[in-house]
Amino acid sequence: xxxxxxxxxxxxxxxxxxxxxxxxxxxxxxxxxxxxxxxxxxxxxxxxxxxxxxxxxxxxxxxxxxxxxxxxx
Numbered sequence: 001x002x003x004x005x006x007x008x009x010x011x012x013x014x015x016x017x018x019x020x021x022x023x024x025x026x027x028x029x030x031x032x033x034x035x036x037x038x039x040x041x042x043x044x045x046x047x048x049x050x051x052x053x054x055x056x057x058x059x060x061x062x063x064x065x066x067x068x069x070x071x072x073x
Contacts, residue, residue, distance in 0.1 A: 011035055018045040018058060025050055032058040034066040042066035 011033055018031020022045035034042040044061035048054060 007038060011040070014040060014043065018043050022046040022058065030058045032062040034062050036066075041069050 008066070015031045015033045018033065019029040020031070020032060024028035025045075025047075027046040027048070027049055031045045033040045042062045042065035043064060044058050047056040047061065048056045050056075
């Protein structure tokens with residue numbers, strides 16, 4: 001069985017904040033964060049309707065942002 005710690009809960013709460021942003025923009029309420037060495041390096045929420053892009057899922061957008069961050073850094 002996996003053991004959760006407070007950091008896991010904190011990160012999940014950040015993903016839920018992104019989901020709330022999506023919901024406020026009439027998107028499906030999904031958010032995502034990418035964590036590296038206990039720090040959020042990317043965050044995103046669904047933007048399929050806003051961007052008129054069927055691939056603009058929170059997870060995909062967060063991965064793209066994380067990749068760009070790592071390339072720049």
